[in-house]
Amino acid sequence: MTVQRIMQAGWRRGLVELHIQLRSKTERAMHAFIPAMFGVLFYTIGADPLPGTGLTYGHLLLPGGIAMSVFQTGLLTLSYNLAGEREDGTLLRLRGMPGGIHSYLIGKAVSVAAVTGGYVVVMAVLGGLFVDLHLPQNPTAWATLLAVLVLGLLAMVGLGASVGALAPNPRLVAVVSLPAIGLIPISGLIFPFGSMPQLVQYIANAFPLKWLAQGIRTALLPDTPAVTQMPGNGQLPLVFAVLAAWTLAGALLAPILLRRTARRQSGSALEKARSKATATQ
Numbered sequence: 001m002t003v004q005r006i007m008q009a010g011w012r013r014g015l016v017e018l019h020i021q022l023r024s025k026t027e028r029a030m031h032a033f034i035p036a037m038f039g040v041l042f043y044t045i046g047a048d049p050l051p052g053t054g055l056t057y058g059h060l061l062l063p064g065g066i067a068m069s070v071f072q073t074g075l076l077t078l079s080y081n082l083a084g085e086r087e088d089g090t091l092l093r094l095r096g097m098p099g100g101i102h103s104y105l106i107g108k109a110v111s112v113a114a115v116t117g118g119y120v121v122v123m124a125v126l127g128g129l130f131v132d133l134h135l136p137q138n139p140t141a142w143a144t145l146l147a148v149l150v151l152g153l154l155a156m157v158g159l160g161a162s163v164g165a166l167a168p169n170p171r172l173v174a175v176v177s178l179p180a181i182g183l184i185p186i187s188g189l190i191f192p193f194g195s196m197p198q199l200v201q202y203i204a205n206a207f208p209l210k211w212l213a214q215g216i217r218t219a220l221l222p223d224t225p226a227v228t229q230m231p232g233n234g235q236l237p238l239v240f241a242v243l244a245a246w247t248l249a250g251a252l253l254a255p256i257l258l259r260r261t262a263r264r265q266s267g268s269a270l271e272k273a274r275s276k277a278t279a280t281q
Contacts, residue, residue, distance in 0.1 A: 009103035014110025021111065031115060034072060035122045038065040041190070042130035050192065055221065058131030062123055063220050064189030067213035069119035070149065071184070073112045074156025075163070076177050082108075082164025083173045086261060101258045109157045116153055141219050144236065148215030151243035155208045158250010165257035183209045188217075208246040215239040 021027040038061055046058035053059075093100075127133030136142045163180075167173040185191065186200045187210035193201065204210040218236055 006099040006103050007106060009099065010106025011110055013103060013107030014114070017107060017111040018114050021115070030077065031073075031118075034065060034069050034119065035126065038068075038123065039126050039130070042126050046127075046131040056131055058127060058133055059221055060188075060192065060217070061190065062127040062133050063213055063216035065123045065126075066116075066120055066149075066216050067152070067187075067209060068184060068189055069123070070112075070116050070152050070156055070212060071180075071209050073115045073119075074153055075160040075180060078108055078112060078157060078160035079164035079167065079177065080173045082161060083167045086164075101255050101262070104258070105157070105161060105254060108161065109154065112157055113153055116149065120149075136219060145216065145219035148212065148219060148239065148243070151240065151247055152208065152212035152215070155212070155243050155246035155250055158247060158254045159208070161254035162250060162257050165254065165261045183207055186210075188213050208243055211239050211242040215243070 021031075041061050042058055046056060046061060048057045049055075050057055050060060124133075124135050136145055163176060164173060167176055183204065186196055186204045187193070187207070188196075188204070189209075193204070193210065193214070196204070215236065218239070
């Protein structure tokens with residue numbers, strides 16, 4: 001199967017998945033959670049001054065909300081859905097399709113990108129509505145924002161696919177996700193990164209969420225010394241290097257794990273897993 005056909009198959013799969021998500025009340029409710037939460041935060045503390053910067057907490061919350069949306073859709077939701085698709089036979093069917101694993105991952109990236117685009121629009125509207133925030137005003141800042149979002153999205157999709165391939169079932173994905181959720185408060189999404197203890201900063205620096213939020217903030221916030229010298233801002237070359245490294249790791253690891261998972265599946269093993277899951281409910 002040629003690269004072009006794999007891309008086309010992945011694009012079609014992504015559009016189908018997006019359509020299914022938009023028709024699902026549960027999925028719509030999940031997608032509405034982050035904007036609703038950040039809308040409350042914008043309303044309650046968004047106008048409060050951020051010490052030493054001349055900015056408000058709203059300027060911190062807008063990039064944080066965008067980064068959290070990529071984190072949720074690319075890692076948490078994707079890994080849960082992928083583990084579920086192991087149980088319903090989706091991965092088993094991919095085993096006999098040329099380029100099936102790659103088109104599957106491309107489809108996931110397409111659906112996640114579409115949802116993330118919706119989040120960006122909603123967050124921008126909320127920021128402008130409550131605290132008079134604005135998106136970038138020059139091409140360089142727009143290019144930076146787009147590049148950071150693309151790399152961050154690909155990094156999260158690779159990581160989410162890897163987690164989903166490793167977890168035996170969706171219930172265990174929820175358990176595995178708990179440490180990942182712990183990255184949210186320490187990665188500078190809601191609270192200034194520089195206010196975290198040094199050890200906590202070291203932990204956050206090891207994962208892509210902190211760098212994704214940092215890159216988005218750098219693209220959105222004004223280029224002033226008070227802002228760029230704050231811990232957790234600036235350093236775009238390092239931001240791109242870390243996100244690119246996570247993207248490459250996910251691109252190499254996720255297909256290997258998904259192929260291994262598909263090879264280990266069979267019709268009888270799938271039916272046994274379904275029976276076991278039914279018996280434990």
